[in-house]
Amino acid sequence: MEQQIPYKIYLDETELPNAWYNLRADMPVKPAPLLNPGTLQPLTAQELDGIFCEALVAQELNETDAYIPIPAEIRDFYKMYRPSPLVRAYCLEKQLGTPAKIYYKFEGNNTSGSHKLNSAIAQAYYAKEQGLKGVTTETGAGQWGTALSMACSYFGLDCKVFMVKVSYEQKPFRREVMRTYGASVVPSPSDTTEVGRKILAEHPGTGGSLGCAISEAVEVATVNPGYRYVLGSVLNQVLLHQSVIGLETKAALDKYGVKPDMIIGCAGGGSNLGGLIAPFMGEKLRGEADYRIIAVEPASCPSFTRGRFAYDFCDTGMICPLAKMYTLGSGFIPSPNHAGGLRFHGMSTTLSQLYHDGYMEAVSVEQTKVFEAAEQFARVEGILPAPESAHAIRVAIDEAVKCKETGEAKTIVFGLTGTGYFDMVAYQKFHEGAMSDYIPTDEELQASFDRLPRVN
Numbered sequence: 001m002e003q004q005i006p007y008k009i010y011l012d013e014t015e016l017p018n019a020w021y022n023l024r025a026d027m028p029v030k031p032a033p034l035l036n037p038g039t040l041q042p043l044t045a046q047e048l049d050g051i052f053c054e055a056l057v058a059q060e061l062n063e064t065d066a067y068i069p070i071p072a073e074i075r076d077f078y079k080m081y082r083p084s085p086l087v088r089a090y091c092l093e094k095q096l097g098t099p100a101k102i103y104y105k106f107e108g109n110n111t112s113g114s115h116k117l118n119s120a121i122a123q124a125y126y127a128k129e130q131g132l133k134g135v136t137t138e139t140g141a142g143q144w145g146t147a148l149s150m151a152c153s154y155f156g157l158d159c160k161v162f163m164v165k166v167s168y169e170q171k172p173f174r175r176e177v178m179r180t181y182g183a184s185v186v187p188s189p190s191d192t193t194e195v196g197r198k199i200l201a202e203h204p205g206t207g208g209s210l211g212c213a214i215s216e217a218v219e220v221a222t223v224n225p226g227y228r229y230v231l232g233s234v235l236n237q238v239l240l241h242q243s244v245i246g247l248e249t250k251a252a253l254d255k256y257g258v259k260p261d262m263i264i265g266c267a268g269g270g271s272n273l274g275g276l277i278a279p280f281m282g283e284k285l286r287g288e289a290d291y292r293i294i295a296v297e298p299a300s301c302p303s304f305t306r307g308r309f310a311y312d313f314c315d316t317g318m319i320c321p322l323a324k325m326y327t328l329g330s331g332f333i334p335s336p337n338h339a340g341g342l343r344f345h346g347m348s349t350t351l352s353q354l355y356h357d358g359y360m361e362a363v364s365v366e367q368t369k370v371f372e373a374a375e376q377f378a379r380v381e382g383i384l385p386a387p388e389s390a391h392a393i394r395v396a397i398d399e400a401v402k403c404k405e406t407g408e409a410k411t412i413v414f415g416l417t418g419t420g421y422f423d424m425v426a427y428q429k430f431h432e433g434a435m436s437d438y439i440p441t442d443e444e445l446q447a448s449f450d451r452l453p454r455v456n
């Protein structure tokens, strides 16, 4: 039985899911609604329509339909790089000498190098369908901007990307990939927006943050007719699109009668994790099966493990809606020596509610340990992982080593969200022993919590 499982479980094109799975439909306690920052009332579809595409607003607010059909045009694009392989990590298992069975779902097999393309193509499709001219967005490490540039060029849409300044400077190649796909890329904070000029005046010389870049992108989308803002993580609609990861994973495992004991994913804003776990969490919520579900985050940006479950802004400029989530405070900017990605201060409201209600666990890991795991994985499994993905690798290895100690042959599934070719500066730091771990102090976090909006 064991021997029959191939190194790679591929589904064929016809097995690509026809519908995304909307986890919220099965949640007994729904995530708290987004609030209008002015009135503190739940945001209506009309208010959201000014920022986001209409179809995406409907998806954002949909808590009742468990399945939402994937339009044929999106499925056609998916077919160019999906279904993605589910790989049995035989070589890693052997090296660890563990009885555990390790699988990873690999999402890095497209030019953008990550799972973000799954949502980018959906968002671009709905923008096109609405007859818009273009979209604006922010990007941190650059994966989302790259994915969105690809998606926009496919549908002939203009794409304006605000890229966190430190990344813009450290990752010129990312920027050029985006420009290859026709996007315009501006380092954030910039003097091209009102909010950017304000942030620059308050924090001269800042390297920027995702929160700043979001504020700028939203401003540009709301002042330019024919433009809307799109976001690559955190939102319900993004988790919905990413459910394709989990649906494929479950279909592949079901083919071989494999039931995972634990499912592990890295968590920045929560989209890959939310997508990977969606159908498994659905079973758990409906009482049909039980799984350990583990979110992994950086110790330098520990939203789940040390954050507050509270209403907060999604951006630094405090112009975005308020979301009830695990947050470090919208003013929190991870230490500049943090190179491992996953730098957003908040977390998906859906995952926050599930974590709050005890359906999932979270752990934080230090970046030197993350890069150790990345290197170990690259050497035996061949794939050079993104630092973000390596957070999940770290905990998968740790859990497999525990199995070795207890002699339990647990089945571990983790999300390998992307490749790390554009992160070689971080790898270089690691190899030169120049990488350090910065863990924020309780005082630093408290100072940030003190500035949470008084809605809670």
Ligand SMILES: *Cc1c(COP(=O)(O)O)cnc(C)c1O
Residues within 6 Å of the ligand: 113, 114, 115, 116, 143, 144, 232, 233, 234, 266, 267, 268, 269, 270, 271, 272, 273, 342, 386, 388, 389, 417, 418, 419
């Ligand atoms: C963006 C990104 C993440 C984190 O984002 P989530 O929304 O938490 O999934 C993880 N891995 C890679 C490769 C990414 O590009």
